[in-house]
Amino acid sequence: MQFKGTADYVADKDLMVAVNAAIALERPLLVKGEPGTGKTELARQVAAALGLQIIEWNVKSTTKAQQGLYEYDAVSRLRDSQLGDPRVNDVNNYIRKGKLWQAFAATEKCVLLIDEIDKADIEFPNDLLQELDRMEFHVYETGELVKARIRPIVIITSNNEKELPDAFLRRCFFHYIRFPDAETLARIVEVHYPGIKQALLQAALTQFYDIRETAGLRKKPSTSEVLDWIRLLVADEVDPADLRGDVKNALPRLHGALLKNEQDVHLFERLAFLARRER
Incomplete structure (x- = not known):
């Protein structure tokens, strides 16, 4: 599985080497560069070139790492219990799967894009260390272990708005997209x-x-x-x-x-x- 660029995306040799190295190492590819240099589009083009589904997680300043795993809607469950709704007996009805869960549950290899990770709180990357490293996490409300069936290709973008933790950087293959000549x-x-x-x-x-x-x-x-x-x-x-x-x-x-x-x-x-x- 080799990325060689596409007709719609001009990728230099170093960038293609970085993508293929991350795929071979099964490590997240952390891509930095000026805004507008094609970091987000890279993930889409990698997916298109390799014929894979892409799952995009667009990070905002209010995004929490837990949202990428799942969210438990306790308020809705409480309301339904007060109304006597039979759905309340199954906690799974109140769990919304996040982007990481979707990628882990995919039956075929896919590309997971975590876009603009530096927009979130400084603790956000640390909170994803184990999940991205082991490709698994626990759902505490059900006791379920969600483990990636097939390890996705993870591409993480950053505009360098804030420094990322060293422990997070150690787990990534890094590439900086220089402004093109x-x-x-x-x-x-x-x-x-x-x-x-x-x-x-x-x-x-x-x-x-x-x-x-x-x-x-x-x-x-x-x-x-x-x-x-x-x-x-x-x-x-x-x-x-x-x-x-x-x-x-x-x-x-x-x-x-x-x-x-x-x-x-x-x-x-x-x-x-x-x-x-x-x-």
Whole structure:
């Protein structure tokens, strides 16, 4: 079972090695990188390439590790007991299976995506150590042991918003997705917009990297944002010559796709103003 990329996802050699190493070791693959570099999409493409079902657990700031295992609805059971509902005699009626339980119970190998694990409380990764290591957990209300029939491929993403515990990191195979260079980014754009004019592509990418390297920029635009921007450039039939000027001389065309806060917009407005004064 080897991941070799897909027609819809440009994966470099190091990334493919990381995915296949995690599969061979049967360890979770922890993928970090800037937002918008394709971490979540990687899990979907691994599933598509290997012909596997994907189970996605999207972590939020309020998410608890227990929710990935199961949740026991004691309130509903109490209410039903007061109403004389016969369902109350079977505790299983009040247990909702979480994403880990679904992955463990799968009859065929699957991909389990735990997306943006760093959004949750710092204890969240620690609370999943044993379950991800042993691929089993107990349901205390029923005494049942839930054990993975077939070990899933676990892919965990992080935007590096907070440090993850060392004990958790030891149990993972790690890969950092670096921001793509111009050649790789051109390939990514061509996957999404086949047949794009090369003159427009090169002019857009040149200006895009100039924007990313501008000193003082608070939020560098990501891969997903440059894809949106180029889509707008293509739709508006922008002349490549209009993109070849110095980014410090004017706000970029359709800059709302790239600059996502007022401080960065004001930065380019100031640079353009200073450039005009110097002429």
